[in-house]
Amino acid sequence: MRILANDGIDPIGKKILEDAGFEVDTNHIPQEELSVKLQDYDAITVRSATKLRQPLIDACPNLKAIGRGGVGMDNIDVEYARSKGIDVINTPAASSLSVAELVFAHLLNGVRFLYDSNRKMPLEGDSNFGSLKKAYANGVELRGKTLGVVGFGRIGRETAKVALGLGMNVIYTDLFEGPQSLSLTFSGDIEVSLPVKQVAFEEVLKQSDFITLHVPFLDKPAIGKEEFALLKDGVGLVNASRGGVIDELELIQALDAGKVSFAALDVFDNEPTPRKEILSHARISLTPHIGAATNEAQERIGIELANLLIDALKK
The missing domain is CATH 3.40.50.720 (NAD(P)-binding Rossmann-like Domain)
Structure with a gap:
């Protein structure tokens, strides 16, 4: 399975996913290109920059999981994604x-x-x-x-x-x-x-x-x-x-x-x-939206996100 970490992921989280057998792509895909290029992935992780709204979710029926590195999920149509059988997870404690x-x-x-x-x-x-x-x-x-x-x-x-x-x-x-x-x-x-x-x-x-x-x-x-x-x-x-x-x-x-x-x-x-x-x-x-931007928080986010994605994708 392929995971797109579109807004990045801590190297420790990336390694956990790769050790579990997943391919992790950390190359950022612009928002306007996601409806096409996201078709090549089984899951995506985002922070606050990437938006996952209903039209994009509809365009990517291949998605099995969406991971939000952080707390708020107002950039994701959470309930709609879940109604389509997509697991939506976040990391509320890490930051x-x-x-x-x-x-x-x-x-x-x-x-x-x-x-x-x-x-x-x-x-x-x-x-x-x-x-x-x-x-x-x-x-x-x-x-x-x-x-x-x-x-x-x-x-x-x-x-x-x-x-x-x-x-x-x-x-x-x-x-x-x-x-x-x-x-x-x-x-x-x-x-x-x-x-x-x-x-x-x-x-x-x-x-x-x-x-x-x-x-x-x-x-x-x-x-x-x-x-x-x-x-x-x-x-x-x-x-x-x-x-x-x-x-x-x-x-x-x-x-x-x-x-x-x-x-x-x-x-x-x-x-x-x-x-x-x-x-x-x-x-x-x-400050420019850096509340969770510490090395320690990013490491905790990466670890928690990786483990939650593994659980979701290996059901």
Whole structure:
């Protein structure tokens, strides 16, 4: 059987598949050519770049499995593929810590103005040092502040654990009933259970000093005009989930008005061409959708994806 890893796969995952007797092709096929060239494969693995919609699925009745290296599967018509007898799998656990650490890279970046100072120091550091020092003199600490987590799945919980480890208070909201505490493991195998509190979505908006979102995009933004009005003044927002979860135009207005002190975005409405207003805003910390882009996460994704594909294809 032949597998097309159209958006790449970690070498360890590739080796696991090859050792199991599969041929793995890592050459990328452009989206517009897939309906023809995908006919030569039994399965495909993708990340977020390649789209597998109903017309493409219909054009490739040979497909037995679709593997998504990562969590969200909004680039795949999952239920339709499954209705055609195609196994659709993803790797929800493998990248949780990497995304959580990126969230806190952005939060630490935001509370100490690094997103702006890294832009201005190369230009003004030798001529305007004193003014820059004064401009960035009002940083705040994360310890003792309240982090609101919207969506308490694997990534939301891993993010909450990092927050607890830094001494933050954690409140969260989710569609389902969640835990009242989380266990943290420190070096030396020391395990500590710390409390978290589940509250209504509106309470997360009203009570949080910082909010991080870990939900899929549904019919409308999770935080739009009405939700911005409920936020605590000076809140910091982080979106490392999906573009569109925060209304970007409303976000710009909230930043300009001082309602939001800073925002951090790893995902965007118009990927791969984000709005210029977002990219150039002085109070937005930016990364190009790299939440799962660590060596450790990619290795875990590759291993998990390979083993799931083997199970699916050898049924």
